[in-house]
Amino acid sequence: MIESKISPGVEASLTALAASLRGVTKSYDTGVMALGPLDLAVRKGEFISLLGPSGCGKSTALRIIAGLTAPSSGTVRVSRHEGEVQPGHGIGFVFQEPTLMPWTSARENVRLPLKLAGVPKAEARARADEALASVGLTDFADAYPRELSGGMKMRVSLARALVTDPDILLMDEPFAALDEITRFRLNNDLLALWRRLGKTIIFVTHSVFESVYLSQRVVVMTARPGRIQADLRVETAEPRGEEFRTSIAYADYCRRVSAALAPSYSGQSVL
Amino acid sequence: MSGQPVIAAGPSGAQRAVRFVLPVMVFAAGLVAWELVVRVKEIPPYVLPAPSAIFLTLINDWAVLSQSLAATLLTTLEGFVAASIGGIALALLFNRSKWVEYSLFPYAVILQVTPVIAIAPLLLIYLEQQTAVVVCAFIVAFFPVLSNTTLGLNSVDRNLAGLFQLYGASPQQALRFLKLPAALPYILGGLRIAGGLSLIGAVVAEIAAGTAGAGSGLAYRIAESGYRLNIPRMFAALLLLSLAGIVIYGLLALVSHLVLRRWHESALGKEN
Numbered sequence: 001m002i003e004s005k006i007s008p009g010v011e012a013s014l015t016a017l018a019a020s021l022r023g024v025t026k027s028y029d030t031g032v033m034a035l036g037p038l039d040l041a042v043r044k045g046e047f048i049s050l051l052g053p054s055g056c057g058k059s060t061a062l063r064i065i066a067g068l069t070a071p072s073s074g075t076v077r078v079s080r081h082e083g084e085v086q087p088g089h090g091i092g093f094v095f096q097e098p099t100l101m102p103w104t105s106a107r108e109n110v111r112l113p114l115k116l117a118g119v120p121k122a123e124a125r126a127r128a129d130e131a132l133a134s135v136g137l138t139d140f141a142d143a144y145p146r147e148l149s150g151g152m153k154m155r156v157s158l159a160r161a162l163v164t165d166p167d168i169l170l171m172d173e174p175f176a177a178l179d180e181i182t183r184f185r186l187n188n189d190l191l192a193l194w195r196r197l198g199k200t201i202i203f204v205t206h207s208v209f210e211s212v213y214l215s216q217r218v219v220v221m222t223a224r225p226g227r228i229q230a231d232l233r234v235e236t237a238e239p240r241g242e243e244f245r246t247s248i249a250y251a252d253y254c255r256r257v258s259a260a261l262a263p264s265y266s267g268q269s270v271l
Numbered sequence: 272m273s274g275q276p277v278i279a280a281g282p283s284g285a286q287r288a289v290r291f292v293l294p295v296m297v298f299a300a301g302l303v304a305w306e307l308v309v310r311v312k313e314i315p316p317y318v319l320p321a322p323s324a325i326f327l328t329l330i331n332d333w334a335v336l337s338q339s340l341a342a343t344l345l346t347t348l349e350g351f352v353a354a355s356i357g358g359i360a361l362a363l364l365f366n367r368s369k370w371v372e373y374s375l376f377p378y379a380v381i382l383q384v385t386p387v388i389a390i391a392p393l394l395l396i397y398l399e400q401q402t403a404v405v406v407c408a409f410i411v412a413f414f415p416v417l418s419n420t421t422l423g424l425n426s427v428d429r430n431l432a433g434l435f436q437l438y439g440a441s442p443q444q445a446l447r448f449l450k451l452p453a454a455l456p457y458i459l460g461g462l463r464i465a466g467g468l469s470l471i472g473a474v475v476a477e478i479a480a481g482t483a484g485a486g487s488g489l490a491y492r493i494a495e496s497g498y499r500l501n502i503p504r505m506f507a508a509l510l511l512l513s514l515a516g517i518v519i520y521g522l523l524a525l526v527s528h529l530v531l532r533r534w535h536e537s538a539l540g541k542e543n
Contacts, residue, residue, distance in 0.1 A: 116444055
């Protein structure tokens with residue numbers, strides 16, 4: 001694993017861990033090993049991507065961190081707000097699909113986590129509107145999901161994940177189903193949000209380019225059972241913008257990440 | 272938002288008019304032919320009454336017929352309400368506990384597949400007549416509500432269920448905010464079927480009870496008029512039953528449309 005020096009200034013916030021996995025494995029009832037053993041430490045405020053071929057268990061790893069799936073062995077630690085009442089409150093999760101309730105408005109969808117936590121209605125509405133504003137959807141608060149475009153639905157989903165003000169944002173290939181232009185825009189918006197809010201983001205993707213563009217750290221995973229193949233740091237001048245996407249440094253990082261990914265697809269074909 | 276129909280009033284409006292006018296014209300032509308045949312061939316009303324005679328009977332016997340209509344509608348409504356509440360409650364219970372579902376579901380099926388016309392005479396022996404008629408309507412109508420609600424409760428999006436789990440939703444919260452809304456289109460579909468079926472159940476029970484003589488519903492009127500060879504009144508009562516069925520279906524379809532129009536595919540226009 002490649003570890004490099006931490007840039008000054010953000011050092012203090014990086015000392016604590018947001019999430020850590022130790023010897024985590026997941027096997028199905030059939031005995032097939034899906035994941036691990038996996039060791040991963042994510043620092044607070046870090047933007048980290050899990051990159052790997054489909055079926056390598058990266059989504060499973062995310063679900064294990066979220067507590068949606070129990071690991072077969074190993075330990076998972078996730079730091080929480082102090083005085084945490086509701087379990088899972090400190091985690092925001094964005095699924096591959098927008099996963100919105102079609103029977104109610106964008107605002108009500110965003111308000112859901114607060115409603116479930118018993119936050120008073122007026123306060124919850126205000127916070128939902130605030131979250132919608134942070135993803136640029138103020139004018140669409142009363143729209144129903146079917147009236148929104150794919151990118152807008154994803155923004156609503158993002159606003160819902162942010163509304164509880166979680167420490168960690170888990171994103172499971174959130175932009176995979178969107179067209180490239182929409183994806184680029186949402187990439188930039190996500191980076192801006194991350195800089196502004198300082199959340200820890202664990203981002204699962206199967207796109208080399210997306211992982212390098214977004215994250216400070218790219219964790220490349222092997223094919224099933226998913227293990228860590230390489231742990232690469234992407235260091236460039238922040239804030240990143242469109243000029244990074246077209247820079248030589250970006251192409252160089254993409255090449256290195258692709259090289260790390262190569263063993264998992266250049267080997268024996270499973271078909 | 273963006274997909275508003277621009278030319279909606281044009282061809283689709285005309286098409287809708289045609290779809291409405293054509294069956295009405297067929298109906299009118301049928302009535303005229305019927306009336307002509309009866310008049311030309313001088314068929315006596317106790318064999319086949321002319322439409323005009325049926326219409327006259329409807330007006331002249333309105334006092335009797337309207338009472339019968341009210342009685343049948345009341346039975347239907349009671350059966351429908353019982354079937355709706357019973358079907359939904361049982362489906363919720365099944366959803367709560369697999370053991371209850373495994374234990375009771377076969378009996379719900381047995382109740383459904385046994386012809387109600389064969390159960391009605393037995394019910395009339397053990398129950399008071401009005402109760403027996405309502406129970407018949409319930410037996411016929413509750414199964415579609417039960418099976419549709421069960422289907423709906425099991426059709427919840429897996430990711431949404433995961434989301435509720437992530438945010439620590441209690442079982443009551445998951446039921447109220449996730450399962451019931453997700454099942455709503457299915458429940459409404461079940462209710463739409465149940466509406467027509469409770470009318471059928473009520474009619475079947477009234478006919479079975481007919482010989483007992485205490486009934487006063489429309490089906491009882493039909494049976495009674497048959498014995499008296501009052502054929503025009505049979506037709507008039509039949510007409511009312513048919514109209515009642517159409518109105519019940521239309522009302523439930525309207526409710527379903529109004530409830531689902533903002534989000535469910537079934538209630539959306541094709542242009543979206």
